[in-house]
Amino acid sequence: MPVTLTGEAGSSAQGSVTQRRVLLANPRGFCAGVERAIDAVEQALRKYGAPVYVRRHIVHNQAVVSDLETRGAIFVRELSEIPPHAVAILSAHGVSLAVGEEARELRIHTIDATCPLVAKIHTEVTAHNARNRHVLLIGHRGHPEIIGTLGQLPDGAISVVGDAGDVAALDLPGDLPLAYAVQTTFSVQEAQQVIDAIGARFSDVTGPRSSDICYATTNRQQAVAAIAREADCMLIVGDSHSSNANRLVEIASGAGCSSSYLISDSAGIPWDAISTAPVIGLSAGASTPDSAVHDVCRALTDAGYVLEEAAGKVENVSFKPVPMTARPRPLAQDLARLQHDIDRLLTAAIPQRHGAAGRLTDAMRYATVGGGKRLRAMLTVTAATLAGARREQALVVAAAIECVHAQSLIHDDLPCMDDDALRRGRPTVHRKYDEATAVLAGDALMALAFELLARDDTHDDAAVRARLVLGLSRVIGFDGLAAGQMMDLFPPDAPTRDAVFQCEQKKTGGLIRFAIEAGLMLGNGCAKQAEALLAYGDRLGLAFQIRDDILDHIGDAELMGKRIGKDAKAGRATAVGLLGLDGAQQQVADLAAECHGLLKDLGPEARILADIADFAVTRVK
Known part of the structure; x- marks a missing residue:
């Protein structure tokens, strides 16, 4: 979303006036899947009234979570913390089949806010398994999306690989029929390196018809790489637990901007590091609200920076709202x-x-x-x-x-x-x-x-x-x-x-x-x-x-x-x-x-x- 704040030009120590700029990456901030998940909580609060329970963070951003808490959402780690017959929303990252079974046994009414692009991967790995292919899941071990995808199939049906070294260490025969899928928020470049390693080691490999990496992840990574080449310092606004925000910091550093930082709001701006930076690049993770970006932009304009919107892709993606009526699982x-x-x-x-x-x-x-x-x-x-x-x-x-x-x-x-x-x-x-x-x-x-x-x-x-x-x-x-x-x-x-x-x-x-x-x-x-x-x-x-x-x-x-x-x-x-x-x-x-x-x-x-x-x-x- 364009930022309309303006700022004054800064002055150099020698008295000459130089324009210090903030290049705003486009696109940045919320993606359609995150908006859909947050809207699901808001809709549920309107339909059922407070409290509405949410298993884990609906998205990886504490500011978003805190805002929803003030409106009556209660975030829990496990379904066992939720009373019977209550309404519980499952996060955008997706959950294992075991979570759905547990909800049923506990008589909890669930609303599934899984991002449609994550659900697509669940469908893919299930289909690969039905065709007797072992699945290699490219992603970060322990990430909620990876845990949810692993839980779609029996133990041992999926191996998680995060880099070429993981591929080399797999105890699998080279002629084993394989298929791969990719975490939606994984680095595009790193994913390709892993895919190449898989193809080099295994002879029978199939992949998705189109990239598993989320369109928003791809667009934001490309936008950051483009402006990082011009920037003296790069600021990524996002939560420390957000995989896609952390990847943007890595992308910026890899594109040549070694001074790249992840901040959650204006309080995290590294003023000492940017004091000599004429050009600052700024972007935000897909789970970062506009309010956090505006907060950082206002602090920078107050410090004398001028905001400049960089060219980028226009996103017109939208998803159907999450159904509010809990339906029986197929x-x-x-x-x-x-x-x-x-x-x-x-x-x-x-x-x-x-x-x-x-x-x-x-x-x-x-x-x-x-x-x-x-x-x-x-x-x-x-x-x-x-x-x-x-x-x-x-x-x-x-x-x-x-x-x-x-x-x-x-x-x-x-x-x-x-x-x-x-x-x-x-x-x-x-x-x-x-x-x-x-x-x-x-x-x-x-x-x-x-x-x-x-x-x-x-x-x-x-x-x-x-x-x-x-x-x-x-x-x-x-x-x-x-x-x-x-x-x-x-x-x-x-x-x-x-x-x-x-x-x-x-x-x-x-x-x-x-x-x-x-x-x-x-x-x-x-x-x-x-x-x-x-x-x-x-x-x-x-x-x-x-x-x-x-x-x-x-x-x-x-x-x-x-x-x-x-x-x-x-x-x-x-x-x-x-x-x-x-x-x-x-x-x-x-x-x-x-x-x-x-x-x-x-x-x-x-x-x-x-x-x-x-x-x-x-x-x-």
């Missing part, structure tokens, strides 16, 4: 958070070994960690929540069910079964390792599942643990999943509707139903609730398998990451073969509607189950 976010928790648990449960044992545990991890939709795990955790059980216990049971699911996929892919080379876009376990290792990895995962269910910390009551073990044994045994696989391999000559649906319920539906039943076992929900949830599980399991039949008929092999058309080629009895494509699609739609009907009296906590039903019948992979 199912994808819930699943990503759960995947993080399940992966962490499985990584701890499958220790690294050396030699032949190491090959086995590597194969077990390959089959379970970092892959899959985790729908079964979500069913267990949600059912447990509805029944009043502890999430920590539900996660252990969910991990056990995921082990069994992974075991069934390993065996499905073997040459003696479906003989598949790809699963989720990656080589199947027997192709990645060998058939014997695949069989043994599946066996070991089955054993691990029962071990997890039988552990003392799974539930305080040994009888509950015994029921979990017994229930899983039955659902996967000779009258369960194994029977369904046999029915699939050896279909009748003239399959009936009952025969096809029975096969599909046993092959897929049984484990989905048990995922819900197991969650209910952990708590003490009412009989009516349990009846509705188990009926939901029956219908969901059948709908899920029929959708698999449909995708095998019309799906995209590249998108699905595996072969299609296998059922027809093998002569399998499927819902599509029995009902036709239109009939099968109508069947899943009817089952989804029944799922919704069964959930209508279970309250808002059952929202996730409704979302899962919708996803199950519309998914494309």
Whole structure:
């Protein structure tokens, strides 16, 4: 914003008059994302009244924070400091999925003020992870934006690198598929150096379609570099915690102005250092309010400096206001958070070994960690929540069910079964390792599942643990999943509707139903609730398998990451073969509607189950 203050010319010691100038960089100060975040707090105060809570600083500027505090905003470090049912705003830097989960558990209504450009990076890293690429995140360790981005994926899926030395120190093979993303406030020049180092060391690297670095960061860095070449001293107005303001000081020094200073207001002006400086360059970080810039400019004009606006880019960027109605988080976010928790648990449960044992545990991890939709795990955790059980216990049971699911996929892919080379876009376990290792990895995962269910910390009551073990044994045994696989391999000559649906319920539906039943076992929900949830599980399991039949008929092999058309080629009895494509699609739609009907009296906590039903019948992979 242009500054209209004017000042008198200064006088030299010899009595001659010289004009001492302040070159004002353009653009400077607030960016659209910061304005949007501050406006979110102001809107929330108007809509809900004080107090409105804000987790961490909404932006990195103490003056802004102090001003909002006077109007009724309360800034806290952690959500645990906020009372239930209060309104809390999440900062522009973005937060991890764990923060959203914590807010839900604490029954706090959140308003997400994450900058859209930061949210774009969250979307990018999630997409890279889904394509089985390890992510290199270029930025400053410990910065809130980096912490938030790390929290979008399971532990170990992202490595943070701040310079070429960090890239060289990575313990990653050179042919590992990689993708990189960049902190929005990182130095443009330094980011390019790191990107070059990544490209030099790794052979399979992809990056964002357009730069991750914020337009405001780029524009301010370019503007500072331009005027720093003319300035004898450079002043950057900003908070000491502001990454983008600190980068501007570094940019100014790198451009040749060694006397560069970060100040928060006029009280920080280094008068001794600028006393002999005919030309001062002045800019401000993207989180610095105009009032702070005006304060510094007034002090300089009072000292005899004349203000001069430098040419620069005009910014016309604006973002939609932050919605004030707290909306439920998308199912994808819930699943990503759960995947993080399940992966962490499985990584701890499958220790690294050396030699032949190491090959086995590597194969077990390959089959379970970092892959899959985790729908079964979500069913267990949600059912447990509805029944009043502890999430920590539900996660252990969910991990056990995921082990069994992974075991069934390993065996499905073997040459003696479906003989598949790809699963989720990656080589199947027997192709990645060998058939014997695949069989043994599946066996070991089955054993691990029962071990997890039988552990003392799974539930305080040994009888509950015994029921979990017994229930899983039955659902996967000779009258369960194994029977369904046999029915699939050896279909009748003239399959009936009952025969096809029975096969599909046993092959897929049984484990989905048990995922819900197991969650209910952990708590003490009412009989009516349990009846509705188990009926939901029956219908969901059948709908899920029929959708698999449909995708095998019309799906995209590249998108699905595996072969299609296998059922027809093998002569399998499927819902599509029995009902036709239109009939099968109508069947899943009817089952989804029944799922919704069964959930209508279970309250808002059952929202996730409704979302899962919708996803199950519309998914494309």
